[in-house]
Amino acid sequence: MRFLQLYNYEIAIFLAMVGFYVVVSRGNLVKKVTGLFIFQTSVFVLYISMGVVLGGSVPILTEGAQRYSNPLPHVLILTAIVVGVATTAVALALIVRIKEAYGTVEEDEIHQQDQYF
């Protein structure tokens, strides 16, 4: 049962592995960025999960609430989301420029065009 209780952590690990695998295995730059974003999202899930306090209510002052969930991880992850969005934006902008310069977004075709590796 313990396995099921920790399901959000397992989802986080699963997402992280999926994202990481996509980054490593795909040659298409857009897919790589997608994988990277999934990888980052898994960390958001991880952080939000750790803020949970059993039996705690939402961290807003309400009548009758005895315990509150920890809001700090949420705040942290808001910052991390902003970082993630910025990274994706920069990455996509770079892909646009790469497409203009090389005419392709496939990694192996780019490598073929400049044989420097």
Next chain:
Amino acid sequence: MPSGLLQQLPALQVVLPLLAAPLALLIRHKTIVWALCVAVSWTALAIAWSLLQQVLANGPISYAMGGWVAPWGIEYRIDTVNAYVALIVTGIASVVFPYARRSVEREIPEHKIALFYTLMLLCFTGLLGITVTGDVFNIFVFLEISSLSTYALISLGQDRRALTAAFQYLIMGTIGGTFFLIGIGFLYVITGTLNIADLSQRLPEVTQLRTLHTAFAFVVVGIGLKLAIFPLHLWLPNAYAFAPSVATIFVAATSTKVAVYALMRMVFSVFGPSLAYQDLPFGRIVFTLALLGLLTASTVAIFQHNIKRMLAYSSVAQIGYIVLGIGLGTVAGIQASLLHIFNHALMKGALFMAMGCLFYRLGPISLESMRGIGHRMPWTFAAFVISGLSLIGVPLTVGFISKWYLITATLEQGLWFLALAVLLGSLLAVVYVWRVVEAAWFGPPSTAAADVREAPLPMLITTWALVLANVYFGINTDLTIGVAGAAARTLLGGAP
């Protein structure tokens, strides 16, 4: 200076370049923006110097951001280590910005110049932020600020390969940043705090916890990617080779150094040396990688045709020397690392500045296009040779000082084969520096070199300022050795 302002210095160190960045974007006029950058970098240097003096005189400074006291609010904490690193970063910036004007005009399209300076200022902000903050999450945020601006800076290079290099760096850098984020998440789960001083008090109670060991691995690998420690260095050579000259100088001289600082801060101040070196095999892993890195990267550097790429591989090798000292885990080793951070910033800064001068006249620099250039641009070439000697580690230059301390530190531990490897690395450096000297001085002049003149005066003067610093700090070592020693003792928990 009024005392009220004096107390705000730790915040101003970061806030000043952060405010200047959007200002540069609004002004848009390239000369005014450039002057603003120079003013900001010099002021930042003055702040860093005054903070270092305060720390040396009165001990660590704690600054509560927004008036919220330490464990709750974000603390900026300056001790000898950060004051020293901040001095390096601001010192390099205050030479790079005056150098930048002509070089940037040549390499960056007119309408992008103001944007280029904005990115430089943001990168500067991020690097300074990492150094002064006392909060691990804050380190992550500043790490990403500096990294994101670096990706964009690299992509502004003229060669289209700059784009793919920037993209590769973005992928690897983001994975590194995210690993670091996972690591600090685990730390937060264990302790419920993100403040470095607080963490260092609470973690020793839980050293056997597997979550802590996992956190350690994530943090070290994450920073290792930003640091370009040997097997994780793949992004670095192309990024340095194809970025605009000014960006290369600034990034090569500062960003990996700041990442080394972040590694030291996390390993020594947060996790503690006993966890890293006794419970976990951090020391052994790190110096094996350092050894492999400095030998392979030096060897690869010998076979490069693009000189900037050669210097980039040499940077990977030099990072090997720096981490070697960390791997030893002794006060002498850490002192050698800290010394080499300073000294390598000086020598690589000077070398890449000489490259920038050559690029200004020649365009992309290969061994062929450099043939005979020594007679055409004697001052630039002399600057290259002196800083090259410093890279090799010839006495009377800074390179000698750091290698001397590194070798003493290895022999102190009886690890004579590491000392031999350091010497071998220096011999390999002789080979790759000599290839350039041979081509530039003894080779028949290439067609490209036939009608070039000496680089513009402002660029030469600033290059020579760094070259002379290479010699000055190689002779007068009071500042560097004294502060690096005190910083190493602070990190290992002894008396400051």
